[in-house]
Amino acid sequence: MTPIEIEIQVIAIVVSVACALPGVFLVLRRMALMSDAITHTVLLGIVLAFFIVESLSSPLLLFGAAAMGVLTITLVEAVRRTGLVREDASIGLVFPALFSIAVILIARFAGNVHLDTDAVLLGELAFAPFRRLRPGGIDLGPRALWVMGGILLFDLLFIIVFFKELKITTFDPALAAALGFSPIVMHYAFMSIVSITAVGAFDAVGSVLVVALMIAPPAAAYLLSDRLWVVLLLSALFAALAALTGFWAAWLADASIAGSMATMAGIFFLLAFLLAPERGVVAGARRRARQRIAFAQLMLAIHLFNHEDTPEAEEESRVEHLGRHLRWRPDFARRIVRRAVAADWVHRVNGRLGLTDRGRDAARTALAG
Amino acid sequence: MNLFRELFFDYTLRTVALGAGSLGAVSGTLGAFAVLRRQSLLGDAISHAALPGIVLAFLLTGSKNTLVLVLGAAVAGWIGMLFVLSVVRGSRIPSDSALGIVLSVFFGLGLVLLTYTQRLPTASQAGLDTFLFGQAATLLMRDVAVIAGLGAVAVMAVAVFWKEFKLLSFDPEFGATLGVPMRSMEIVLTTVLVVAIVIGLQTVGVVLMSAMVVAPAAAARQWTNRLGRMVLLSALFGAAAGVSGALISASTRNLPTGPTIVLAATVIVALSMAFAPERGLVWAGIRRRRSRRAIQVDAVLEDLFALAQQHEDGTHGHPVAVLEAMSGGRTGVEATLRVLESRRLARRLPDDAWALTPEGLREAEARRSTRSSTA
């Protein structure tokens, strides 16, 4: 591996971890689409800031972006509060408009600078090592690494310092308000973090793909754990993995690194979705199959119990009857009966089923519960 | 006016206007249902998810025929939508995250495929990246035929299934009890939505097409309370945004079509939200001010009356300060007094005192008796 390749991978990892950490709260607070909106509109902040300072390296860009993030939420809220448009449509109105203004400004006025419409979507991770930080002639490494590393630290600090507040305002905003934390202040502060991170990442991965790095790794982590700090840790891990594998896949296919990272993040999510131990699709299907059998056995016991000593008992306890009233296929019914007999819940007498004491107890317990 | 003449004689402008108008009308029509069903952002996911489908269709067939690419887009969009539904139904991931994941990951895959094809020796991929932000100027008449043709099918589906779509959007459970197959109808509606979106991708682009599903419908909602009219208006607004945006973009250099159309649509929404007859914010503001003023007039008149009753002479004057105090220090008392003056219900006395005119006295009495009789 060449030094440049190493640098790119390091930057990629820093970028994706920096995105995934606040992303955890985006997923948990159901603000994923707001982040989609913000990552689009920060472009306008960048463009406007660029027109003012005429440079792509100024820290003013970060402020411009953070301001644009807050402006976006404010606008969406304002639109929603008119009562004329629902929340989802408010988002869908505001960000395309702001994004369109940005794209038009770029196309018309920034054409020959480092900002063109396609790059906006692709980011320029491959070129990052070539833009270096050189204060006073000393090469400190790629600028992107310093900027994004700084943002990562900032995000990390924010999450650590405000961990309790973030936790409460995420899971129980009413309680938070009662305790004196303002959920609204937290909301705006958090969205500013998201905007700043989006802008920092924009340089590396462009506009839309930031969303992939912010949402997919945390969503995967959320399928693996219930504990907040574990989710944070796993998100960072998945993000880093997506960055690494994404880089190498892009290297092999000679394609966009950012797109590749997003794809890998998606693949990791898919794997978690399917294979997660408790909450994955496979595990769920297996569990439901098990439960269906156990549940059916219980239904049989209760059914027999409810009809014991009633005039219909004779009929209701025939095995054939089960198919009709319990809507069981014949082979399924036979299987359940076999199981119930083996568990000593029922016994067969002249083609009818009768409950044993154990079966009766099981039925009683279930009905009481 | 010049533009209109050019429209008739210039092949490109005519093509562009027809294509953009058609897609706008169709996306407006379907957008009405998407917005009413709170699925505004599903359109965003579908359109972003379409990108890998477009590129794959090109890679597999080597053709850039619009129909082929649209088909690829539709398949990919449909798969993306299925993913969203599976994730939501099969896990605790909330729907907005599912949308965000599908949107960005599929899009990322699309970009990978796009940059991959850019490196291929066959340089004929040029033009695929117009699908990012759209380029109306690349439309040919046969592309417009595809757009209009598929669009017509979509609109016809809406006409045929009108009752069912209405039930689906308003009260799906009730619809199910009528025996209408709601789940199938949902699939049909979503499929038609996918079609409405993918026919617009060449003109508006993947990134911004979702706005064409949201904005015309949001605008239309402000003007009417009937579903049929809302859908028609939405189609109209969509077509208007499409045509105006596309024409402006096609006749200006360095102006990608997608953003231009979206801005046109946004202007329409903003104007609708401000000026629509009942719901318009401007009128609502005026109504509010008017009622506030009426309340103030009533209050100050009552105060003057109360003061007048404390004196033998009903026309005794009282300084403004007293009235302001009675108003609980609220501002605008002077302005209200002037309004009363203009209606000849009060008059200003020398040394800045105010008193009721005889007419004002009668008016105040009348109002008081109305108040007590309705109390």
Add this chain to the structure above:
Amino acid sequence: MNAGAAIEVNDLTVAYREQPVLWDVDMTVPQGVLAAIVGPNGAGKTTLIKAILGLIPKAAGEILIHGQPYAEQRRLVAYVPQRGSVDWDFPTNVLDVVMMGRYGALGWVRRAGRREREHAMAALEKVDMVSFADRQISQLSGGQQQRVFLARALVQDARVYLMDEPFQGVDAKTERAIVTVLQALRAAGDTVVAVHHALQTVPEYFDWVMLLNVRRVAAGAVAEVFTDENLRTTYGGRVPFLNGAVVEGAA
């Protein structure tokens, strides 16, 4: 199978994620009664209605309407859901909502026309909402919304009416109006089954009641079944204050 029953529910079990919401419930509602389903929160009352209508999957059981499986008898059944199940900001007016009740009979493609409109106006007449026909539904009060839903059910010319908390949050005048309509339905030989939340009015409005708490506790004529003991069993010992409306100690 009880040929004369309006609704026959046998061995109905509904589970949500393998947790039972209704256990092996039997219910036979005779024709021509006003029936109430009562029980505490979470008892499965709404679930029972929805399971009968096929709106939620059942783990076991069969539903018969007038002796035939529900799927073949949809035309005979009309549903009045809870008011909160719908977005009242939807762009439509009262008449339009009521006409939607005829969509099942219209079938595919055909549009609602003059006949449907007249049908709908007749139903609005019965609930005293004719003057509201043009009104945008977002401008309706709770009681008016409930009456619109009732009218929508009436146009279906059904024999069995399933209602979910029809008196929840409506004013007294509307409540009386609805009861009048229901009594007219009963007089015509139709059957009404309503999830009901206010125990005090059960004896006044209904003649048949089902006490439900995940299992069926008791069901039958109000005079026989609506007893202190049964209510205590249903509500787990904590019976809401009833103001002497309960039939004292039947066996």
